[in-house]
Amino acid sequence: MFGMNNREEAKGPPLTVKIPVTLEDIYNGREVEMFMTKRIICNHCRGTGADSPDDVVTCKKCNGKGVTMQKV
Numbered sequence: 078m079f080g081m082n083n084r085e086e087a088k089g090p091p092l093t094v095k096i097p098v099t100l101e102d103i104y105n106g107r108e109v110e111m112f113m114t115k116r117i118i119c120n121h122c123r124g125t126g127a128d129s130p131d132d133v134v135t136c137k138k139c140n141g142k143g144v145t146m147q148k149v
Contacts, residue, residue, distance in 0.1 A: 094108055
């Protein structure tokens with residue numbers, strides 16, 4: 078891909094925000110300021126929560142898959 082670096086950002090589902098405006102707002106070019114928070118991976122632990130790669134262990138319950146299967 079042109080202009081992209083080797084580390085692409087993981088993307089989630091599209092964000093939809095409903096902002097009520099009137100025809101007058103649109104005609105006059107009203108601007109709305111919006112603030113968002115975003116979760117990013119920690120540069121220190123890379124999302125593992127460990128101080129170093131040697132401290133990372135595989136979960137014994139899910140075997141590193143992040144989910145477990147349970148009969149209900």
